[in-house]
Amino acid sequence: MRVLMVASELFPLVKTGGLADVVGALPRALSRRGHDVRVLVPGYRGVLEAAESPGPPVSLGDPLGVGPTEIIPAKLPGSDTRVYVLRCPSLYDRQGGPYVDPNGHDWGDNHLRFALLARAATIIAVAGAPLGWAPQVVHAHDWQAGLLPAYLQLWGRTRPATVMTVHNLHFAGRFHPALTSAVGLPQSLFSVNGAELYGVMSYLKAGLYFADRITTVSPTYAGEIQTDAHGEGLQGLLSARAPHLHGIINGIDDEVWNPATDPALPAPYDANQIAGKAQAKRELQEKLGMRVDPSIPMFGLVSRLTGQKGIDLVLGNLPLVIDSGAQLVVLGSGAAAYELALSEARRHHPQQIGFYRGYHEPLSHKVMAGSDFVLVPSRFEPCGLTQMYAQRYGSLPIVRHTGGLADTVTDSWAVPSVGTGFSFVDPTNWALGNAMWRGLQTYGTPRYDELQQRAMHRDFGWGPSAKRYEQVYVDALVGPVHLV
Numbered sequence: 001m002r003v004l005m006v007a008s009e010l011f012p013l014v015k016t017g018g019l020a021d022v023v024g025a026l027p028r029a030l031s032r033r034g035h036d037v038r039v040l041v042p043g044y045r046g047v048l049e050a051a052e053s054p055g056p057p058v059s060l061g062d063p064l065g066v067g068p069t070e071i072i073p074a075k076l077p078g079s080d081t082r083v084y085v086l087r088c089p090s091l092y093d094r095q096g097g098p099y100v101d102p103n104g105h106d107w108g109d110n111h112l113r114f115a116l117l118a119r120a121a122t123i124i125a126v127a128g129a130p131l132g133w134a135p136q137v138v139h140a141h142d143w144q145a146g147l148l149p150a151y152l153q154l155w156g157r158t159r160p161a162t163v164m165t166v167h168n169l170h171f172a173g174r175f176h177p178a179l180t181s182a183v184g185l186p187q188s189l190f191s192v193n194g195a196e197l198y199g200v201m202s203y204l205k206a207g208l209y210f211a212d213r214i215t216t217v218s219p220t221y222a223g224e225i226q227t228d229a230h231g232e233g234l235q236g237l238l239s240a241r242a243p244h245l246h247g248i249i250n251g252i253d254d255e256v257w258n259p260a261t262d263p264a265l266p267a268p269y270d271a272n273q274i275a276g277k278a279q280a281k282r283e284l285q286e287k288l289g290m291r292v293d294p295s296i297p298m299f300g301l302v303s304r305l306t307g308q309k310g311i312d313l314v315l316g317n318l319p320l321v322i323d324s325g326a327q328l329v330v331l332g333s334g335a336a337a338y339e340l341a342l343s344e345a346r347r348h349h350p351q352q353i354g355f356y357r358g359y360h361e362p363l364s365h366k367v368m369a370g371s372d373f374v375l376v377p378s379r380f381e382p383c384g385l386t387q388m389y390a391q392r393y394g395s396l397p398i399v400r401h402t403g404g405l406a407d408t409v410t411d412s413w414a415v416p417s418v419g420t421g422f423s424f425v426d427p428t429n430w431a432l433g434n435a436m437w438r439g440l441q442t443y444g445t446p447r448y449d450e451l452q453q454r455a456m457h458r459d460f461g462w463g464p465s466a467k468r469y470e471q472v473y474v475d476a477l478v479g480p481v482h483l484v
């Protein structure tokens with residue numbers, strides 16, 4: 001099958017979260033199953049600099065009246081995946097992040113930046129195949145690609161099948177209704193049977209409404225988003241589309257996340273030769289200026305620092321960390337209040353609290369390896385990746401029982417024979433503290449080693465999930481399209 005993935009992030013070219021990891025790894029897993037999968041990604045400055053073997057540009061004209069637009073065929077570094085870089089200097093060639101300017105504010109023209117992404121995909125897919133390659137399936141990821149199923153539906157002629165994946169329903173791509181025409185859509189699309197979501201235009205809603213098939217990144221989250229509690233106002237649409245909604249758990253890239261070959265670690269290790277893990281802890285303690293002692297239990301956290309991620313619950317348990325003599329290492333950035341609280345905690349307890357504010361890929365690997373426990377206390381979590389990285393790196397996950405966390409971590413007290421971590425249900429300080437305390441009880445005992453071995457032997461590879469995506473593609477190609 002020929003599949004075009006369309007996404008705003010793609011590891012290792014551009015990453016702010018799990019979306020990039022998925023779009024980086026899934027094409028490779030599908031290509032191992034014999035499919036020809038290519039990825040269209042915006043040509044942000046960093047992407048243009050890092051893409052490998054760029055070929056001659058192919059002009060797409062000026063589809064949205066924002067300036068000349070072209071596709072640069074290239075390759076993903078370190079892989080055979082073919083990438084189409086969407087070059088439009090007026091929208092993408094600037095200093096800053098994919099979604100925000102250097103001051104952390106949303107780009108004022110995000111509606112154009114991501115409409116162009118979907119529009120370019122439409123041109124590639126239908127308009128005489130300007131690249132000499134036309135997909136049978138287009139796979140749109142998150143709101144940034146949400147207009148793609150809508151553009152293709154409006155195209156009205158033969159078109160590829162469309163699949164829309166929700167990585168996080170909370171981000172709906174909301175814009176003022178007056179912008180509908182600016183992105184080349186008829187005003188009629190701004191309706192409940194289209195892109196309208198409680199009075200604003202939502203790119204995600206458009207995608208969910210028009211896509212032939214919808215997927216999200218775990219079975220539990222697929223159920224949760226049909227409820228009032230987690231549906232973000234889209235639960236009605238998602239329930240109506242339930243026959244075409246599939247929860248497929250993310251895999252992890254087990255080449256990038258492999259402690260036996262990880263270049264970010266001071267020494268390789270695996271389940272049989274675990275000694276290198278202690279070296280990773282030592283290096284982490286040294287680098288962050290903490291007490292260097294391999295026998296101290298260490299909690300790690302690598303995350304965006306937002307309310308979703310339950311950072312307040314971690315802050316509420318700083319006394320537990322301090323009083324128990326444990327250590328906590330946090331890598332992340334986000335809400336100023338959390339950053340400040342963590343900086344203060346570090347200032348007061350430098351031997352026990354380590355905090356690196358910012359985004360640091362190699363350090364994220366070191367935290368997974370150096371910690372004994374990895375915290376993921378999210379209020380909601382579509383899939384979550386760090387709890388899987390943790391298990392592969394022999395660190396026991398401590399997670400809230402929600403979304404993909406519920407699908408990938410079994411509590412070792414509740415189900416002693418298969419558990420590999422600790423989970424809790426209520427989003428309270430006490431409940432997280434209880435799970436951390438239970439973790440500490442096992443530390444340094446044969447039970448910890450048993451859980452660690454079991455965690456490291458789990459297979460979180462992409463194989464089974466790639467097969468399920470393949471089934472969804474086939475289904476979208478042959479099955480009827482039901483618009484609600």
Ligand code: ADP
Nearest residue numbers: 017018303304331332358359360364384385386
């Ligand atoms: P989300 O996509 O909601 O942010 P996920 O758990 O699905 O959460 O994915 C987060 C990804 O981003 C993981 O690969 C994690 O290691 C990485 N990550 C998060 N924060 C940082 C950071 N500060 N530095 C490096 N990597 C980070």
